[in-house]
Amino acid sequence: MRKIVFAIMALSLMTVNFVNAQDKEEKSTEFKRWQVRLRGVGVVTPNESAKIGIIGGDVEISNAFIPELDFTYFFTEHFAAELILGTAKHEVKAVNTAAGNVDLGSVWLLPPTLTAQYHFYTSDKKIFKPYIGAGLNYTFFYNVKSGGVADVEYDNALGYAAQLGFDLMLDDKFFINVDAKRLFLSTDVTVDASNLAPGLSIPAKVDIDPWLFGVGVGMKF
Template sequence: MKKVLFAVMALSLFGVNVSTAQDESKSDEFKRWQVRVRGVGVVPTESAKIGIIGGDVKVTETFIPELDFTYFFTKNIAAELILGTTKHEVQTMHSDISAVGGSTNASVDLGSVYLLPPTLTLQYHFLPDQKNIFKPYVGAGVNYTIFYNAKPGTVVKGIEYENALGFAAQFGFDLMLNDTFFINVDAKRLFLSTDVTVDASNLAAGLSIPAEVTLDPWLLGFGVGMKF
């Protein structure tokens, strides 16, 4: 009889252990991918050191669609890659172009340029439990900006921008509508500078104007997403 009771107890304990292991396994299961579509306001906080003619720089703000993908290594740790491209109009402010017959306080139209700034961030997500509707996060990472299709405008002959590596910081939150769909609010700051060379040889023979331009834009986004 004792052997029978011992066998029953052993089987019961084994059953509890199996059930507990299954429950822990289920608790470890979660959706590792999410994708978002956002509208993003790009707000540069620009400044510049301009050689020869001096002054500062003005870069226009813009609003773009943006797509991003996030992969969760754990419930708290994730990596996000954002994809989007922007177009900006550029001009100098308070420049001295008296040497070529202009004003000592001139604005010089430098045309437009497109930026492709893929950005990868490593994120920490708070309150990962499924019951939490509000899910805030913070992140930091790297950015590589490609400048392309630069048009010099009507004043100078040409303009070149150097592609640049920068850094990124972000914070935001998701508002879960259900287990799959959510609303997202996100803010990123890119720390980005580039070297610019303006070919003004049409104004004076051999005139080339160097500049160190800091953009440091804010990317302010609102959109929807899906977990899968």
């Protein structure tokens, strides 16, 4: 009887050890599927251009600095999707036109962007994690101030996005992020310049294509 009791105790101990070992192995292979980042982002517009009807010329769009929030979901440790949210105000001018430089006031842009990403791991410790991404954005133009003309209308538009960046883990939950994106944005603009000449309406095709350079912090959960 004593031998049977000892055998049962030994078997129980082996079972507990095996279960604990399995739990540890599963926990070691777990990864957090969600992460959120908050960045400070410089919106730089060095490549803006326009085809302006009637009066010709080009366009100048100011740079901006904004907060940006994004959410990322990992399908696997390498493949993820990221939703990027931020809005920026820009001052706009038509320059070198037949009427000289024309103040077109200001406009707010809201371009929610969804990218598909591939994440790399440079070591088994997974401290430094670069990534690349590409996707789509849909830009909303709102709160337009018309400046020196009667009115300006911008058409909302679908565009593209490319992304490159890295996460630097501080621990298993928090990290620092550096990110660069290029958005490819085009919009049809109608300028109501009837205050300058009766019935004057000026169509334009504007390419904005801003760069977004960001640094921030993030959290996995």
